[in-house]
Amino acid sequence: MIGALTLDQLRVLVAIEEAGSFSAAGRRLRRVQSAISHTVQALEEAQGVLLFDRSSRTPRFTEAGRALAAQARQVLRQADVFERTAQAISVGLEPELPIAIDCFVPTQPVIRSLAGLQAQFPDLTVTLYTEGMAAAERRVRDGSAVLGLCALLPSMEQELQATPLKQVTMVPVVAPSHPLASETRPITRDILGEHVQLILTDAQQRSGPSFSVVSARVWRFVDIARRLEFLLAGFGWGTMPRHLVQPLIDDGRLVQLTIDDSCLLPGSFGLFAIHVRSRPLGLGARWLLTELQGAAWFAGE
Structure with missing residues (x-):
């Protein structure tokens, strides 16, 4: 039953698989072996699955146990991502960063800047829209993109903030x-x-x-x-x-x-990064904007 499942039970299961035994898992987790055994038994009873064959002196994974240990590892990885993302959002990182780029914008400096963004915020989801003329600005206006990289100075109504990037x-x-x-x-x-x-x-x-x-x-x-x-x-x-x-x-x-x-x-004409003035940029978008402003846009810069 999923309601009785805990992350701690999954950590114990993965620790046993990685360490090789109940006692080794106990040392890794700094718990006595009886606590490890109790956690495993509780998990087996709650899920109705035999995870270990106890017919010999040392319990060994059943086929089902090994399959579920692999699943447990995936769940723990996702739980770690969830926790990191929640912490990042709490300090101002947006949960997702949609960016619209029009056809005049050089690709390589954008790739380099996005690689830096990925290294800085590895759990930030970036959605990239590659657009034709005027479409990047349109996405920023309708809210489907937070940041737009576009050619030609946008029609500068008060609602848009435009940051010059390059000619x-x-x-x-x-x-x-x-x-x-x-x-x-x-x-x-x-x-x-x-x-x-x-x-x-x-x-x-x-x-x-x-x-x-x-x-x-x-x-x-x-x-x-x-x-x-x-x-x-x-x-x-x-x-x-x-x-x-x-x-x-x-x-x-x-x-x-x-x-x-x-x-x-x-x-010549200008490239600009644009966003809606009334929608403050999150941590990731601000970092990317600073990176783009300092980027080498063309060879020899």
Whole structure:
């Protein structure tokens, strides 16, 4: 019966298995052997299961006893996690940390920061949402994420707190097979407008938002990785974060365009960590935010 089961009984059972005998378990737990025997008998009677074969001088585990000792070890591990989590929550650690990250945020610094968070708070459950444009901010607003890492300065209503993290450099690129890659004239707005522009857009808004749209013909993408595939295939031109495309430029799979008008396209934009001002961050989120602020976001930093 589960109501009669105690953690102490399970600790005794595991101690016997690990130490090898009742007497050795008693020494480990600093109890007399008779107390160990009494605890085992009480457990057997309560559960209606014979845990030990006592036909010889030294009691030996039955098959059921060994199976239940393995179960007991799992229960004790979970009990330890429960206790540590309760203690952590009592000093301000959130029971769960949901984070939303948009597609412009570099992956490696986030991985390194989350690895540090895991080492610091091993029992903290982290839920990671990888999102398209505007979706990370939306999750923070609706409460499904505590912390959002997103590109572009959010529409700064009073409810949001935004912490600057890094500037991301944007570069216009095309595939080597695209006509713009071999264009000999200075590349102006009119010339760009002759070609399909591949842009990112918000999945929940049919026509936008659309930033730095120059061409009359656009293909809209929600997923930045999918857009990159179409850029590589030569379907159009578009601006991409330098940290994503520099290796492709270096090996000749993409060509960086030199635009004649620097006002046409953004040279860079900011990455921010955002949260709702009226919902104070827990211990884990505060630790992660500090770690992200000090992170090396790009090679050579």
